[in-house]
Amino acid sequence: MIATSADRICEAVSRLGSESAFEVLARARALEAKGRKIVHMEIGEPDFETPEHIKEAAIKAIRENHSHYTPSAGIVELRDTIADYASNFRKMPGAFTRENVVVAPGAKPIIWNTLSALLNPGDELIYADPAYPAYASAASYLEAKVTPIPLLESKNFRLDLDELENKVSARTKVLVINTPHNPTGGVLLRSDLQRIADLAHKHDFLVLSDEIYSRNFYESEFLSISELPGMKERTIIVDGFSKAYAMTGWRLGYAILPPELAPVVTLFNNNTFSCVATFVQMAGIAALTGPDEPVRRMNDIFRERRDRLVRGLNRIPEISCTMPEGAFYAFPNVSQITHDDKALAAFMLNEAGVACLGGSAFGSAGRGYLRFSYAASLDDIDLALERIAEHTPNFR
Numbered sequence: 001m002i003a004t005s006a007d008r009i010c011e012a013v014s015r016l017g018s019e020s021a022f023e024v025l026a027r028a029r030a031l032e033a034k035g036r037k038i039v040h041m042e043i044g045e046p047d048f049e050t051p052e053h054i055k056e057a058a059i060k061a062i063r064e065n066h067s068h069y070t071p072s073a074g075i076v077e078l079r080d081t082i083a084d085y086a087s088n089f090r091k092m093p094g095a096f097t098r099e100n101v102v103v104a105p106g107a108k109p110i111i112w113n114t115l116s117a118l119l120n121p122g123d124e125l126i127y128a129d130p131a132y133p134a135y136a137s138a139a140s141y142l143e144a145k146v147t148p149i150p151l152l153e154s155k156n157f158r159l160d161l162d163e164l165e166n167k168v169s170a171r172t173k174v175l176v177i178n179t180p181h182n183p184t185g186g187v188l189l190r191s192d193l194q195r196i197a198d199l200a201h202k203h204d205f206l207v208l209s210d211e212i213y214s215r216n217f218y219e220s221e222f223l224s225i226s227e228l229p230g231m232k233e234r235t236i237i238v239d240g241f242s243k244a245y246a247m248t249g250w251r252l253g254y255a256i257l258p259p260e261l262a263p264v265v266t267l268f269n270n271n272t273f274s275c276v277a278t279f280v281q282m283a284g285i286a287a288l289t290g291p292d293e294p295v296r297r298m299n300d301i302f303r304e305r306r307d308r309l310v311r312g313l314n315r316i317p318e319i320s321c322t323m324p325e326g327a328f329y330a331f332p333n334v335s336q337i338t339h340d341d342k343a344l345a346a347f348m349l350n351e352a353g354v355a356c357l358g359g360s361a362f363g364s365a366g367r368g369y370l371r372f373s374y375a376a377s378l379d380d381i382d383l384a385l386e387r388i389a390e391h392t393p394n395f396r
């Protein structure tokens with residue numbers, strides 16, 4: 001018998017995860033094509049336009065013919081700018097240089113390439129449950145052992161550190177933390193980070209700290225684990241331009257990592273996407289060196305939306321929602337209605353016209369929760385709340 005193309009797909013593909021936001025977005029768009037009004041609260045991207053000075057910098061770069069290949073780690077001007085920005089933002093002036101920086105088309109590919117540079121089959125990667133799916137997907141593909149640690153709603157979705165301490169072993173090579181957190185909006189406290197740092201020293205593992213929401217932060221001052229004593233050498237910071245500067249479609253992100261690791265991650269860049277579009281990198285320089293006011297303005301608007309959404313959700317019977325301290329997601333507990341969050345999310349889309357995600361799309365500990373992105377206007381948030389309140393009693 002002749003094999004079909006499907007038979008030829010390699011076995012490793014079965015270990016890949018995926019981001020359900022893109023699937024739900026496609027279903028929502030299909031309903032819109034039939035004339036339905038859908039409130040989009042599924043996809044994690046700011047609904048703002050990229051600030052003008054960033055767009056201008058890209059246009060100028062194109063006009064000046066910055067349209068050729070660049071080094072796989074990124075142009076030195078951008079790497080220098082990122083090193084300065086990252087050192088100053090994290091209150092460690094001069095801590096990082098271009099040797100610490102590797103640029104990629106988004107934070108997601110740098111997560112993939114960094115884990116590819118680190119994980120042997122059988123090495124352990126520990127991560128939070130629920131979590132952004134890319135970490136476990138890459139690690140599973142690489143045949144690493146993936147160990148989820150639950151986040152506790154009772155601790156406002158911070159890690160269960162006793163469980164972490166129990167689970168950590170000699171095989172643990174990388175711990176992934178993500179603060180502020182997708183999908184819950186949770187933020188790790190200094191005491192949490194210190195305990196994680198102590199464990200990292202004791203058990204000699206690296207921390208991949210996904211800080212892509214470090215500018216979407218509503219309470220006190222952002223703290224990176226890399227700022228704690230001895231942790232700069234053990235931390236890989238993942239960051240990027242998508243969320244802070246409303247640049248999701250530009251595809252620009254980076255890692256800040258110990259200089260010995262940078263060439264290896266760069267080798268993976270070289271073997272996959274070669275380099276990031278030159279004019280996009282130049283736009284990145286404008287983002288980091290230009291006025292910071294647009295970032296702060298977007299954040300103030302997010303805070304207002306967060307307050308409106310969370311207050312509204314808590315008024316709906318059988319839904320309860322903690323106050324997220326960062327990112328732009330609310331993660332309400334809907335377990336009094338159902339534990340089948342995916343069915344409820346599908347019902348919300350099909351019946352209420354509100355696109356959101358089931359919490360279990362982010363791991364089994366997300367069962368019984370929904371994720372709403374509040375990167376939506378106040379009018380849309382009000383409309384969504386009205387529709388959720390009206391339709392929820394009909395879900396059975």
Ligand SMILES: Cc1ncc(COP(=O)(O)O)c(C=O)c1O
Pocket residue numbers: 044105106107108109132178182210212240241242248252253
């Ligand atoms: C926690 C987290 N890390 C990384 C990314 C990837 O961002 P980028 O657009 O830079 O690839 C996202 C995007 O949703 C995210 O939520």
